[in-house]
Amino acid sequence: MSLSNQQKKFVKSLQLKKNRIKYNLFLVEGEKIVEELLNSDFEVVGVFATKDWSGSFIGSLTEVSEQELASISTLKTPNNVLAVAKQKQQQLSNNFSKPIIALDTIQDPGNLGTIIRTADWFGMNNIVCSESCVEMYNPKVVQATMGSIFRLNIVFTSLIDFFKENEHLQVYGALLDGKNCFTTTLHSDNSVLLMGNESVGITPKLFPYIHEKIAIPKFGHAESLNVAIATSILCAEFVK
Amino acid sequence: MSLSNQQKKFVKSLQLKKNRIKYNLFLVEGEKIVEELLNSDFEVVGVFATKDWSGSFIGSLTEVSEQELASISTLKTPNNVLAVAKQKQQQLSNNFSKPIIALDTIQDPGNLGTIIRTADWFGMNNIVCSESCVEMYNPKVVQATMGSIFRLNIVFTSLIDFFKENEHLQVYGALLDGKNCFTTTLHSDNSVLLMGNESVGITPKLFPYIHEKIAIPKFGHAESLNVAIATSILCAEFVK
Numbered sequence: 470m471s472l473s474n475q476q477k478k479f480v481k482s483l484q485l486k487k488n489r490i491k492y493n494l495f496l497v498e499g500e501k502i503v504e505e506l507l508n509s510d511f512e513v514v515g516v517f518a519t520k521d522w523s524g525s526f527i528g529s530l531t532e533v534s535e536q537e538l539a540s541i542s543t544l545k546t547p548n549n550v551l552a553v554a555k556q557k558q559q560q561l562s563n564n565f566s567k568p569i570i571a572l573d574t575i576q577d578p579g580n581l582g583t584i585i586r587t588a589d590w591f592g593m594n595n596i597v598c599s600e601s602c603v604e605m606y607n608p609k610v611v612q613a614t615m616g617s618i619f620r621l622n623i624v625f626t627s628l629i630d631f632f633k634e635n636e637h638l639q640v641y642g643a644l645l646d647g648k649n650c651f652t653t654t655l656h657s658d659n660s661v662l663l664m665g666n667e668s669v670g671i672t673p674k675l676f677p678y679i680h681e682k683i684a685i686p687k688f689g690h691a692e693s694l695n696v697a698i699a700t701s702i703l704c705a706e707f708v709k
Numbered sequence: 710m711s712l713s714n715q716q717k718k719f720v721k722s723l724q725l726k727k728n729r730i731k732y733n734l735f736l737v738e739g740e741k742i743v744e745e746l747l748n749s750d751f752e753v754v755g756v757f758a759t760k761d762w763s764g765s766f767i768g769s770l771t772e773v774s775e776q777e778l779a780s781i782s783t784l785k786t787p788n789n790v791l792a793v794a795k796q797k798q799q800q801l802s803n804n805f806s807k808p809i810i811a812l813d814t815i816q817d818p819g820n821l822g823t824i825i826r827t828a829d830w831f832g833m834n835n836i837v838c839s840e841s842c843v844e845m846y847n848p849k850v851v852q853a854t855m856g857s858i859f860r861l862n863i864v865f866t867s868l869i870d871f872f873k874e875n876e877h878l879q880v881y882g883a884l885l886d887g888k889n890c891f892t893t894t895l896h897s898d899n900s901v902l903l904m905g906n907e908s909v910g911i912t913p914k915l916f917p918y919i920h921e922k923i924a925i926p927k928f929g930h931a932e933s934l935n936v937a938i939a940t941s942i943l944c945a946e947f948v949k
Contacts, residue, residue: 501932567928579819583935592929617931651949688807688948689832691857692741695823698941701934705942708928709891 472517472537480517480541480553486604493556495606499548500524505616506552515553517541522549543608556606561595561622565659568593568707569638571628573675574601574666575696581605582613583697584664589617591708596623597631597661628663632678635661640680642671643699647682655683655707662707664700712757712777720757720781720793726844733796735846739788740764745856746792755793757781762789783848796846801835801862805899808833808947809878811868813915814841814906815936821845822853823937824904829857831948836863837871837901868903872918875901880920882911883939887922895923895947902947904940 482488483496494514497506500522506513507526516530519538538547561569570588575581581603588596603610605623632640639660663679665671671679685694685702694702722728723736734754737746740762746753747766756770759778778787801809810828815821821843828836843850845863872880879900903919905911911919925934925942934942 583938586931587934587938589929589931590925590927590934592927594929613935615931615933620930651945685830685945686949687830687832689829689834690860691826691829691855693855694827694830694941695853695937697935698823698827698938701938702942702945705891705925705945709926 472531472533472541476531477537477541480515480551483553484543484608486607489556489604489606494553495556495611496543496608497552497554497611498542498544498550498608499612500550502611502614502616503550503552505619506554509619511557511619512555513552514555516550517552518550524550544612559622559624561597561624564594565638567591567657568641568660568662568704569595569597570700570704571597571631571640571661571663572602573599573628573663573671575664576601576603577667578603578607578609579613580667580695580697582610582618584700585610585614585621585623586617587697587701587704589614589620591704593704593708594621596621597628598623598625599628600625628675629678632675640678641683642675642679642681643684643703644671644679644682645684647684649686650683650703650706651686653681653683657707660707662700662703664696664703667696712771712773712781716771717777717781720755720791723793724783724848726847729796729844729846734793735796735851736783736848737792737794737851738782738784738790738848739852740790742851742856743790743792745859746794749859751797751859752795753792754795756790757792758790764790784852799862799864801837801864804834805878807831807897808881808900808902808944809835809837810940810944811837811871811880811901811903812842813839813868813903813911815904816841816843817907818843818847818849819853820907820935820937822850822858824940825850825854825861825863826857827937827941827944829854829860831944833944833948834861836861837868838863838865839868840865868915869918872901872915880918881923882915882919882921883924883943884911884919884922885924887924889926890923890943890946891926893921893923897947900947902940902943904936904943907936
């Protein structure tokens with residue numbers, strides 16, 4: 470079975486957010502991440518692969534040439550396989566032994582994806598994103614997670630509502646004037662690590678919900694850290 | 710003075726590595742980073758700015774329209790100013806009180822730029838890159854450093870030669886089978902933190918120069934960490 474024009478047009482349409490929402494689908498690319506998708510509980514609705522792909526898919530597969538794959542791919546260097554999967558409404562798990570990561574208006578897809586990947590490394594399973602964050606099914610987010618997107622519980626909601634409904638959680642906010650994270654005792658149990666936007670930080674309207682402000686001390690001259698870097702250094706401090 | 714076709718063509722040509730090398734120049738974009746450039750000891754050879762730019766440049770400036778700026782910019786959303794600066798041959802400083810970061814074949818410009826920015830935050834001034842790393846004057850590297858590129862000493866050389874010439878330095882290599890970095894004593898003085906390529910890690914031919922293997926322990930399920938994230942977590946462990 471080879472690629473029809475209609476399939477090509479449909480798959481390409483999923484590069485746009487409005488179509489991903491309309492059809493409730495998203496794109497997953499590359500051997501490693503598609504393998505993780507196939508091992509996950511996400512539903513796969515289509516697989517387009519070159520004859521070089523040796524993946525473990527047993528459903529119906531569309532064999533494509535390298536040129537055809539390039540024509541539907543979002544990558545500069547397509548990597549043998551592209552899958553179309555169904556989006557999933559997620560819920561947080563009840564296991565609050567490690568902090569929930571709360572993200573306020575993270576807009577760069579690489580940052581969101583990298584944070585998801587790092588959270589997965591450290592066994593932090595719950596991420597709450599403000600509705601102003603970049604969409605989690607953006608292909609660049611999916612790519613940067615390296616497959617961790619299929620393992621974590623990621624919900625999008627109003628952070629204010631979330632904090633109001635979860636008053637028992639200890640909220641740590643990453644702010645430049647916070648306490649030194651390396652010398653403060655950080656409680657992993659029933660806690661939240663709140664990280665703010667790339668340029669403006671945490672929205673002031675969230676300040677009332679923060680119980681403790683923490684910061685990564687600066688020893689040199691850079692004005693700030695990248696938000697995925699800061700999140701990761703703080704995650705390490707919580708779990709180690 | 711407005712933008713001539715010749716200027717436009719020349720500035721655009723610097724988007725390519727071969728021309729950056731040929732003319733020994735590179736591009737710097739955006740208000741924040743250009744400001745850092747002007748405060749650095751890098752030589753500025755041209756500034757192209759819209760009338761909205763309120764920077765502190767006292768040399769000769771070419772005023773451009775937003776459309777003209779967009780036509781020479783590498784950014785999706787150009788930010789008022791683009792400068793052309795002279796590349797600089799750099800040397801490591803003699804202050805070895807914090808680890809030198811050695812990078813083996815880091816190929817993603819965002820990763821290299823982010824590592825430079827984080828190193829600057831933690832006051833680590835020396836970075837040694839293998840010649841197989843992405844070029845430091847790549848516009849995406851410059852952008853991701855957020856200006857830290859003008860403050861650090863960054864050299865490109867054979868890592869084997871570097872290790873041979875600096876036998877007194879204690880080399881820590883980040884490897885999956887290394888000792889837990891959170892429980893190992895890490896010596897900042899006269900040491901090197903060696904990080905490997907995004908997909909294949911440290912080249913085996915560098916193994917003989919590693920004195921201690923260190924790793925960030927995994928508590929969850931991701932197969933690996935992004936290299937800029939791993940470098941940053943390890944930098945934090947060294948300096949804190």
